[in-house]
Amino acid sequence: MPALSSLLFLSVLFLAALVSAADLYKALELSRQATEQDIRSAYKRLSKKYHPDKNKEAGAEDKFVDIAHAYEVLSDKTKRQIYDRHGEEGLKAHEGGQTHFQNPFDMFSSFFGGVAQQQQTRRGPTAVMDFEVSLADMYKGASVDFMLKKNILCDHCRGSGAASSDDVHTCSGCGGTGLKLSKQQIFPGMYAQTQSTCNECGGRGTVIAKPCPHCSGQKVVEHTAHLVLEVERGMPEGYEVVFEGESDESPDWEAGDIILRVKSLKEKGGWRRKESSLYWKEIIGVDEALLGFERNLTHLDGHIVELKRRGVTQPGFVQTIAGEGMPQHGRGTFGDLFIEYSVVLPTELGESTKRKLAEAFYGSANGHDEL
Template sequence: MAAIVDTRLYDILGVSPNASDSDLRKAFRRLAKECHPDKNPNATAAEKFKELNFAYEVLSNPEKREIYNRLGEKGLREGGGSSNMEDIFSHIFGGSSLFGGFLSGGMHSRGGSSSRRRRGEDMVHPLKVSLEDLYNGKVTKLQLSKNVICSGCKGIGGKAGSVQPCATCKGRGYRIVVQQVVPGMVQQMKSVCHICRGEGEIINERDRCKQCEGKKVVKEVKILEVHVDKGMQQGQKITFRGEGDQAPDMEPGDIILVLQEKEHEMFRRNGNDLHMTKRVGLCEALCGVCFALNHLDGRQILVTSPAGKVIYPGCTQGVCGEGMPTYRNPFEKGDLYIKFDIEFPENNWIDAERIQELEQLLPARPDIEHPVGEYEDVDLHDLDTTKGGGAGARREAYDDGSDDEGGHQHGQGVQCTQQ
């Protein structure tokens, strides 16, 4: 184990530096229940709860714990470029970054300028992540190819003293060209210097750096560690500061990845809540639902409703605490909402004799008030809803060529097509 230079985070959790992952987890859960802001609505409890989360997130992560053991909180701050506790918290939970060789084709946005040096361009690129990654968290290593200052010439481009300002453009990289627009009217235009090709400097071919060929930068492949924290959301940004392309006399820009959540085959996310649709049979809808569900972390949960509680078509029921983890507070989770779709049986699924038995078990039919006087008796049938109506359709509805003994005319009627 690395030498421990700072034990404050261990003291917050009340464990020793040799504590196992299981000991850390037990200590965090116990203390989180005691000082949760819902139970202690005061500023002191909220601050303690925040530090408790910070300590657990650092010590439960092997890489962050190793950095803390060697360098303490100062090492965490310097590693993330932070200068206060709030910045550390952001770095540990939300300032992780992702890269890949695929970033070279990403979108670009111009970075701002500092008072001392120009700033390079930021590179912004979408990063696709699955719902499982956002639920469980993910750590991976990706490859980045970028420009770095040439170590052979230190970014000069050639031997010391061999680089001279271009005499044609006076080191500006462009020339002012006067062009006549119409007789008696001219305009000035900037044109790239053809001598130095816009670089503003001239280097003799024999004096150019052999390593970068006078370009001052070379390509370098770097492997960077990526942290997608639990509870991160669509559109959230992950930034590596100063990891953009390097150039002489210029501050490197940032690499910014924007999370894009992949569509899931079962769940749909809304904030910290999860939504899904479940198709159940008529028996389950009337007599009680019971089904197994594979969750995003691999757990199997058994979802049940009490016998006798009717599930209506399109109704939504909820399971508390089975939604997405909260960002920076993963032990707090949203809810799972299940919308039910009822699957009715096929036609003639039961014998005529048993229909009366079934009817005795179901709620009673409403009383039917028959029309007074003569009336027409029609039956329901399936119709092709893609065909138009009209005289032909109306004629077919009644044209069966027969009358019953009571003088009531029978024929084809209208069927409500099941959606």
């Protein structure tokens, strides 16, 4: 029994640790399997979203603080391991009974290089690309996961390109200014002074003695980012969705944006859209065209639209069904659905069928029996 009690107690502690561990991951909208880059990307995105200077909603500042706390713990390998195993209490024990967290605003400034530095740093290029989703997603609304390859700052050297901070030296050719001055004689006793970019350091003012082994001195590495596109109901064709700061990173600029132009995937023979209207082609037989019919059409979200015709339906006839078109973006109303009917004729007729048709159209005594 004592052994069983001990086992139960340890199980409760383990489950409690898991529940506690899930909180910080939840703050960054991540799973426990998140990589270091996932954690960094999540902090970059969420800290911008909830920064009190930008987000004035109630609770945004508290959310900003929680995000900073989560990033501080999970971005540190040692703290993350302790937290995963023992939760917040384990962190307190590790730090002598008290946990000391950075000022979230200082952390934000440090991460993004400070407000003043951001203003001085030029912004990188914005990437614009078309992104196709199914028309059903545009009708219903959906969250679409996609992967994007881009360059990010090397995690090992943090964008310096050097194996360590000791391997970055002031350029001896320009004294760290990034520029070289030269004199050129124009006339005897008269010289012109010219200024040019230092050819030894490329204008950076520093040279690298030993390149970073992780990025080979390139300062950036290729990364596959996981992003989520929120497709809103009735989103117009070509609607632009901006992912702030998700373009290529570089130590020389602040990352630009990714802009997706959302369009519906063109499917041959399927649904077609024009603004808030939907179009569908329905094929019927000769008997249905002449005698009428009732059919069920499955709409883009799975609900059933009843198609009903009485009497004759001419080939190419278009039936309008009000309110069954696309949702009108941001308005809560719907456009119309247009059904175009195509009549399919049989490829051949049997003799019995021919006689019956002749009797129906011409009567039995008008000499068309030979048909």
